[in-house]
Amino acid sequence: MNIASGESRPVFPFTAIVGQEEMKLALLLNVIDPKIGGVMIMGDRGTGKSTTVRALVDLLPEIQVVANDPFNSDPFDPELMSEEVRQRIRQQEELPIISTKICMVDLPLGATEDRVCGTIDIEKALTEGVKAFEPGLLAKANRGILYVDEVNLLDDHLVDVLLDAAASGWNTVEREGISISHPARFILIGSGNPEEGELRPQLLDRFGMHAQVGTVKDAELRVKIVEQRASFDEDPLAFRKAYELSQVNLSNQIKKARERLSSVKIDYDLRVNISKICSELNVDGLRGDIVTNRAAKALVALGERNEVTPKDILTVIPLCLRHRLRKDPLESIDSGLLVKEKFSEIFGYTSKNN
Template sequence: MNPVLENSLEQARPVFPFTAIVGQEEMKLALILNVIDPKIGGVMIMGDRGTGKSTTVRALVDLLPEIQVVADDPFNSDPQDPELMSQEVRERLQRNENLPVTTKKISMVDLPLGATEDRVCGTIDIEKALTEGVKAFEPGLLAKANRGILYVDEVNLLDDHLVDVLLDSAASGWNTVEREGISISHPARFILVGSGNPEEGELRPQLLDRFGMHAQIGTVKDPSLRVQIVEQRASFDASPVEFRQTYQDSQAQLGNQIVEARKILPQVQLDYEYRVKISQICSELDVDGLRGDLVTNRASKAIAAFEGRTEVTPEDIFRVIPLCLRHRLRKDPLESIDSGDKVRDIFKRVFGYA
């Protein structure tokens, strides 16, 4: 899209600033950590209606850093990493072609609730393939979301088959479309963010487990805080551009902090003793598989990087471990997801906290 047109569209529909969002720290932290380390595996946000889930996720767009992409490539191919390149770009490299490179902001793609599998995965033009002998592929939302964020509002109302497709692509980093003996694959590495209202039903446990983190949010109870939130929303609705300018500095500061955290993340160390204790907590909580261990390790490093440190502390682990484990606990089917208190109690005992 023409940059001038894109900018004018942004001005026509300004987004609520992320740093202006009051409360809901757990949700904001989970989103930020996933941007710092996309390999955490996404976040599922569950909460009451009208608690700002969609507003917060969409507000993240402003903070997303820029990435290098191959120009005019529908898959946002990385010019350096073959694992993040489309087949066409890899073939061009093998032919020693000069790839034009440009920078763009990490994109956020909204997945509509009524989307079909073809819309999500892409389609193959069989007629063109048979008559012209070329693999004519029309990319879907997974192609557009490569190296970005895929947001699904009301994910618990999405067809289970489609959720499976999304989670498989998010886990493998690839999307494969097969039709009439023709198969096309392309990279699809994205941060999957889902939101939903628990009153409309939970995701099946085996699907829920595939989300790296789970943030629970509730309606703010403090009357003065509620007034502040209402007044902020009214100010934004009355004059969005002016309201956004008020938060320009804090937005820039948080955006820079995320960029720096992504740079130092590879240097962050997690002590072996702490890794053993994380696994001990997972074992005592009877968490199935090793996803809980892996995600907690990654999230602990990401929060240390976010705060500009290269050593993980027990406090870092304490802050992220409920987000990483609460949705993996075995529970009575009639119970709602544990608030995280059980996870914190085991943490305190294993780490020797009073």
């Protein structure tokens, strides 16, 4: 992957990141199927959460957008078009189309609702009779990634707004009787340190997957991570060049997985067992069932296969359910292990099975 001309900050290559397999897998699966619903990454400071998310963007394919459109409108899919672009199509206007990299939008902790959602210029609307809309970060994030570092410190009201937009794919701004809607389809990625507070359970449940990251304990692995970082800081261009082939290969693998996803099958019996696990673990609602099905299919597509196996489900189900379990203050076992135990009980399958 070449660095675009004028890019001032080279990005650490995704394929050079050592360890943190759970986080990397959750991010890749969401890129293959954005309908999984995003990732919440919780872990210690200095474990590479932000570095990994930024590295992910470098792998993503270019998308076609309508030139000079603030919403990154898709020129062919009405669900991903702004109202202005739809109007231009109705008028049979020829749209200028360009290819661009999928963007990642950082949401700063101190952001206001206006900055996130956009604002309507009431004065201009009343005097000139036009819907004068100043797009916010949700508009910029359409068809891309919205990253919120330290999401557990973000105002609950703003988290609600983000999750509503992520779930519906649309952002609506209303003021003084004037209403404007635009597409806001993005992959929501949040990260945080559990020591600084957890998200409310009803908000946590809205994230498709929950990855846990920890500080690497193995001394040799720690040395390797330190050396990798030092090499990158010393000569980012040479470091990226060394990983160019692996980056291109993974990028192509993602592209093929996206194309293959619709042909992946999951047997009825497996779907029933997934729902049994959710039911017996007292998971509220059906999000857990839906996300586990989607994540398993995305994993199969990534592996260039067409049929979901119990092993695929075992790989993804802790990521999909651990944050949906009701917290028991007397329970010391990790919730991901509880999910795996219930999986083994219902499937009669463990990771040792072939």
